[in-house]
Amino acid sequence: MPEHKTVDPQLYQTISDLHKAGGISVEDSASSKLIARNSRRLTTHIYDILRQEIVSLARQPGSPINENQICTALNVSRTPVREAILKLKDEGLIEIFPQSGTRVAPISLSGLANLVFFRSALETQSIKDLVSTITVENIAALNDMIAQQYFHARHNDCDNFHLADERFHEFLLTTANRKIIWDKIDREKGDLDRFRRLTLPLLGQMLDVTQEHQNIVSAIEMRDADIAMTALRDHLGNVLSVVQLLKGRHQFVFS
Incomplete structure (x- = not known):
């Protein structure tokens, strides 16, 4: 590990x-x-x-x-x-x-899907609200965060990439005036965060995540709420695609 x-x-x-x-x-x-x-x-x-x-x-x-x-x-x-x-x-x-x-405690595999559903429901609605109020300065800040993520991904820096990933999602919700929602999500997603950390060393994973973030920002910049919500929902759900792979590699950390 x-x-x-x-x-x-x-x-x-x-x-x-x-x-x-x-x-x-x-x-x-x-x-x-x-x-x-x-x-x-x-x-x-x-x-x-x-x-x-x-x-x-x-x-x-x-x-x-x-x-x-x-x-x-x-x-x-x-x-x-x-x-x-x-x-x-x-x-x-x-x-x-x-x-x-x-x-x-071990990571509960049975609970991961519920955590993704919970997070996706709250974040996608917040993105819908954000699209109509986002500023040029907000978009620039998001693009700067994505540049930092690319930097950490290319240097295989999982720890700083995870922190940059967290800042990206927190910024989206805070900018949408949903800081209280982010705080709730943050406290509930402990198992999901542990699982996400295990995915980061996978080949190309950090670059893929960063590209998904770029897709979200591009849709927000186009003021297309439907595309932005779909991009975010797909992004949050994609983490579940490697459950079986990681279960085979780290069988003793799951329940």
Whole structure:
């Protein structure tokens, strides 16, 4: 399985800052509320770190999750780590077995089609709305993103290509004033992101994805909502065409 980068280093700095703030002993109510708020933020940042490690495949499906090691690495107590793990369990990214421990969940093949359907339904409608409001500056920004994707694809840089791919789709929805929709999609598509990461090293895959992005932008630029929606729907669905191939190559990461 290919190796991947982990997470934004700034998240680790935030953990350190929150840990210091949370360690101050105070009695007045205002300070108590601040510490409680910092505690919630600490849980969120631990969750973000673990989720990014899982989605990037830095923590591979089936690998154990050791709470003590996480506590030591981040210099935090068990409570926020446990809360973050439970949140990831609710998302299906972590499995907890009372008798045998905690591990990264395998990728659910049966759920991939539903995730693609969910994402496609929300994104294609947003594209329909975007076509009538897109500006010349927006089109230029999208074309710049595609140029970056071609660069990463030609240099076989899967990690930066994935990030550029994410920025492209986020920009489409944000520009369509659907940022809240993107945030929802982003939280639901963990398994789909892990699967997409496995597809990127396939020969020509990154170039094909970039060309599909170009087709979407060209249709938007022509103000043709139907073609743009079809191009986006086809693009999102194409990832499922290699399920059987990847299942044969990485059989132990799927359920």
